[in-house]
Amino acid sequence: MSNSNTTTKTKLTVGFLVLAALAGVAVAAPADDFAAGRQLKRDLNLDKIPVINNPNHVPNFRAAVRQVELKYNVTVGSPAPRVPGESPANGGYLPLDPDSTWDIAYLAQVEIGTPPQTLTLNLDTGSSDLWVFSSDLSAADQANHDVFDYHKSTTWKPISGATFSVGYGDGSAASGGVGRDVVKLGGLTIPNQAVEIAQTQYKFAKGNNDGLVGLGYYTGRHGNKVSTGPEKTPVDNLIAQGTLPPGSQLFTSAFYSTRNPEKSFYTFGYIDEDLVAQSGQSLKWAPIDGSQGYWQFPSTTARVGGKAVTGIPSNQVAIADTGTSLALVHPAVAKALYAQIPDVVTDRDGFYHFPNSSISKLPKFEVAVGPNLWTIQPEDLAYLWDDADQLWVGGVQALNDGLSIFGDSFLKSVYAVWDRGNNRLGLVSKIQKTQNFDRNDQ
Incomplete structure (x- = not known):
């Protein structure tokens, strides 16, 4: 959240060769990923930190876009070229509206x-x-x-x-x-x-x-x-x-939509074994390069409807960020996703929208965190209903700076283990059984 981010785009690719090598190698893990945290939880009587869904937060797509652009010094969307002297299609970016509660x-x-x-x-x-x-x-x-x-x-x-x-x-x-x-x-x-x-x-x-x-x-x-x-x-x-002794040097996050009854939470020092068990999966890990201060990993593959997306650079990296609302991906990935959604509309700033009639036809969409692919649930492909245009604003948009940023539109589909001690990110899928597309209940 600093102004001193003008070199972020260049710096984020530093160390990628090491990450790329690691991405294809299994990250060494303790025999029991839960043991140390389980003991710590008992010894210190640890409990979940309930996450409060900000009661005054109203999804604001333009604020979400502008917030991430300012935070990382990047450009979201693919703006159409303009005639010299012509105003931007959106009238030019204004300072963020304070009443948008900073997209938190x-x-x-x-x-x-x-x-x-x-x-x-x-x-x-x-x-x-x-x-x-x-x-x-x-x-x-x-x-x-x-x-x-x-x-x-x-x-x-x-x-x-x-x-x-x-x-x-x-x-x-x-x-x-x-x-x-x-x-x-x-x-x-x-x-x-x-x-x-x-x-x-x-x-x-x-x-x-x-x-x-x-x-x-x-x-x-x-x-x-x-x-x-x-x-x-x-x-x-x-x-x-x-x-936090070795094996418990981590925190975890589980985010749910305000449209659903489940409660979001963090844990520190231990993993919620029940939630992992409910997934029916074991944790899968990706190596993290934290040298630039971010939870950064390779993200060189994606699939839409089971088909691999072409055109992703071999050095593509991504950041997992709980402080960003959208999922922002390489333009080739966004293009492939929206090519499979009927009646998509692209506005002058390169942002993707689709009508309510397309909801039943949303494809399975998977993005890579290190060596593994993870599904973004359909509910989070639809970020916000725009009454004025009678269209959904996509929760996945294009990012043009050699970087992907996986914010809440991605994180709501997974239970995430942020393992600082072992420099890795562990995930299991957390797709909600009921997908909610009520346009009046965002």
Whole structure:
């Protein structure tokens, strides 16, 4: 979420040759992927962190697109060429609408300080900062938010000279000081965690979250935006401090649509064995290259209706990102998918739409995470019903920058194990039995 992303596209391909070699090799795994976490769960009485479906989140396709473009410095869609002097088809991008709640659909409660103060935060694998609304903000900025009052925490320790600044390219930003304090996440206690306290903000206040917990990678070079140097993420600290022993150095995510009754959740330190068992599958793993701070892996194949897609570069990489709503894929993949959906409409910006009559004819669509293919459930191929055009906006769109980004439109179809200790991502399929296409219940 930083402006310092102008070289992201180039950097993300660094190290791909190593990843490509790993992709065809089975990742070494413990004899029992669950044993260490099972023991830790018993010893520390760990439980799931319920994920709160943001009550005021209204899907906003243009905001979702613009958010990911600013976050990764990429271009979504395939805009048609324009006559010189002609305005863009969409009238030009405006700054993100604050009332879109920053495209944040999933939130979780985190405790900070002593005694603990509870904030509702966005857990984001696509970033590495832990920043929160603080009591130093103006009364207007604090309205409708829980804020962290570090003055009331007996364990708060400021980091001398440290500041932070995060923001989007449209000018929305938060900045302030940095200190260390106790953070509690899913029953795990993290002492001396770097916490960035927003003392000024611009255009974040109308969102529904009180800040963000970055679950990306800390590499020493890449990580958060603390001025005195990158600080460890909560997960990296849990590992460094010995709280998560080998075999349990992971977290997991299970996302469900707001249209369905199941409850979304995270776990830290252990895998939900019941959900894996319900899938009828064993976990399949992909090697992760975290050298640029992201959960990055090769994604060189895809299938539509059982047929392999051609035209995907041999060096195609993807990022799994809980902080992105859409699934963004190589243009050849998007083209192949929508070629199999009847009556598709492509707008001037290269975005795909289809009528309600096409719902019953959506093909099976699979994308690669490392060496394995995973199905995106039909419900998530339809992101949003557009009343004005009487069309569904596709939950999968084209991305033109040598990169794919698998956000919630992908993650809702899987149970994901983010294994930081072994630098791998484990998945099992989680396709919901009932697919909901109620246009009035998004």
